[in-house]
Amino acid sequence: MKKIGFIDYYLDEWHANKYPELIQGESGGEMQVAYAYGVKDAENGLSNAEWCRRNNVKLMNTIEEVVNESDYLIVLSPDHPEQHEALAQLPLQSGKPTYMDKTFAPDRKAAIRLFELAAQHCTPLYSSSALRFAAEYVNVERSGMKVISSWGPGAFENYSIHQIEPIVSMLGPDAKRVMYIGTDTTPALLIEFTDGRQAIIHHLGEDCPFTMAVNYQSGSCKILKPESDFFKLFIQDLVAFFNTGHINVPSTQTISIITIIEYGLKAAACPYQWIELPQGLVKVFN
Numbered sequence: 001m002k003k004i005g006f007i008d009y010y011l012d013e014w015h016a017n018k019y020p021e022l023i024q025g026e027s028g029g030e031m032q033v034a035y036a037y038g039v040k041d042a043e044n045g046l047s048n049a050e051w052c053r054r055n056n057v058k059l060m061n062t063i064e065e066v067v068n069e070s071d072y073l074i075v076l077s078p079d080h081p082e083q084h085e086a087l088a089q090l091p092l093q094s095g096k097p098t099y100m101d102k103t104f105a106p107d108r109k110a111a112i113r114l115f116e117l118a119a120q121h122c123t124p125l126y127s128s129s130a131l132r133f134a135a136e137y138v139n140v141e142r143s144g145m146k147v148i149s150s151w152g153p154g155a156f157e158n159y160s161i162h163q164i165e166p167i168v169s170m171l172g173p174d175a176k177r178v179m180y181i182g183t184d185t186t187p188a189l190l191i192e193f194t195d196g197r198q199a200i201i202h203h204l205g206e207d208c209p210f211t212m213a214v215n216y217q218s219g220s221c222k223i224l225k226p227e228s229d230f231f232k233l234f235i236q237d238l239v240a241f242f243n244t245g246h247i248n249v250p251s252t253q254t255i256s257i258i259t260i261i262e263y264g265l266k267a268a269a270c271p272y273q274w275i276e277l278p279q280g281l282v283k284v285f286n
Helices: 014-026 048-053 063-069 081-092 106-122 161-171 230-243 251-267
Strands: 001-010 031-038 072-075 098-099 144-150 175-180 188-193 198-203 211-216 221-224
Touching: 001 014, 001 063, 001 081, 014 031, 014 161, 031 048, 031 063, 063 081, 072 081, 072 211, 081 098, 081 106, 106 251, 144 161, 161 188, 161 198, 161 211, 161 251, 175 251, 188 211
Parallel strands: 001 031, 001 072, 072 098, 144 198
Antiparallel strands: 144 211, 175 188, 188 198, 211 221
């Protein structure tokens, strides 16, 4: 039995609540979440101690204890990416396969620092939105894609990654500039890639399902609705990563995604103006 350690800002949150059972199931019982640490208790939920009691997980006093006892590590805090760099210092120096929950980092510089630290200590590291693994997105024809129009729910700050992640997985990491074209209640971002390719993301309300229209150079269009169990497919990829150390999400794409989100937030302050993205060469870390 391989032991997984959780490191979180607070443990009673949606991802930490879902991962243990799914990981144990998809690993055939060969992996289990055994140890956990939370910086603080959830303000409107279970205390860390109560969360651990209910999930049959041992609460540790420090991150160091979790790192020492675990075979694999998951840094969570999905809605507080500003916490990731502090939470990940010891995990990324451990050499143990580490998954970092979405959103990977609050900005491009922090994302690069995290990958650099992992590379310095030969620690396998990746991060992703589960939407990347939707079968409808994975299996779509990528050759000749020209324009993508994407819809989804949630706020831009913590939900845009679920649209941007699959877009970058399809169009690549070479985004050039962004323009905010939304409103206060319906954020929208235009992203321009190399060779004139474009993508638009729209946040159209909590009842809006994730949907994508893909236009090709031929003039054809494909409508993609992720109806597959993409969260289960993500967990399968996570289990395979822990088993093999192989990473299916390129670091260049993760850094590009974080850059788009960071500059998309800046673009919201000056709608309908192009904001250029940093174009310096980014080292390939995996």
